[in-house]
Amino acid sequence: MQRGTLDAGALRIGDGESISRRNIWFGHEFVDEETMQHVRSVVVAAGVMAALQVVSLLLALLTKHHFEGALINFMLGMILPGCGYCGATRTNSELMCCFSFTSLLSAISQMLLMLNSLLAIWFISENEEVFCEALCQVTGCGNHSRICSCQIGCGESCCSDFAEVCHNGQQLLAPMSCIDLEATLGYKTHVAATVIMLISPLVIGLSVYAWHHGRKLYERLSAGEVLLVRGERRSEDEAFE
Secondary structure (H helix, E strand, C coil): CCCCCCEECEEEEECEEEEECCCEEECCEEECCHHHHHHHHHHHHHHHHHHHHHHHHHHHHHHCCCCCHHHHHHHCCCCHHHHHHHHHHHHHHHHHHHHHHHHHHHHHHHHHHHHHHHHHHHHHHHHHHHCCCHHHHCCCCCCEECCCCCCCHHHHEEEECCCHHHHCEEEEECCCCHHHHHHHHHHHHHHHHHHHHHHHHHHHHHHHHHHHHHHHHHHHHHCCCCCCHHHHHHHHHHCCC
């Protein structure tokens, strides 16, 4: 029997046997496995982004901390994963461009934010004594330091916590020594640095991952490539099975 091979997208026939290699995922049939992997990666990245937005909203709801602002951030934050999902599943080049470019900007901004936060933490840890003189809780109401004042009528020279600590010359919060403040600042800065170093690389990695796969799909779509198997072609493939 003469051996023949028919390449109809994902279907190959040889030696009288048919072997199905159709690349189907999420109800769509793609022209090749590479395309399917890129689409799957974009959808997964978009799903993780959406899940993070939901978690953030739930935390704001549970803590009752600025829920209105968190709700607005949630609605805005869902735009990016929405672009990724719709752009990948509907092979829309404009949405994929938006998704990949915004993911790249997100990665860059997250790196800058991480660097800025670490620099701020370093500055606080290196200047703990300065903070002692900048708080009324340490300086005491009715007194003043080289940096600011905790006296009535201090005006623009008041310490940052004057309104919270002092009221009509009376100290509302318990006094804190400089040693206690330095210990508290040291603990909080170490915790903040640890959290930033754990979370930021994950968020940056997610954004880079989304940008990479989104860019691959956008390049192919902008070049006019067809990523999905058309209905007529699928019918022909099924006829050979």
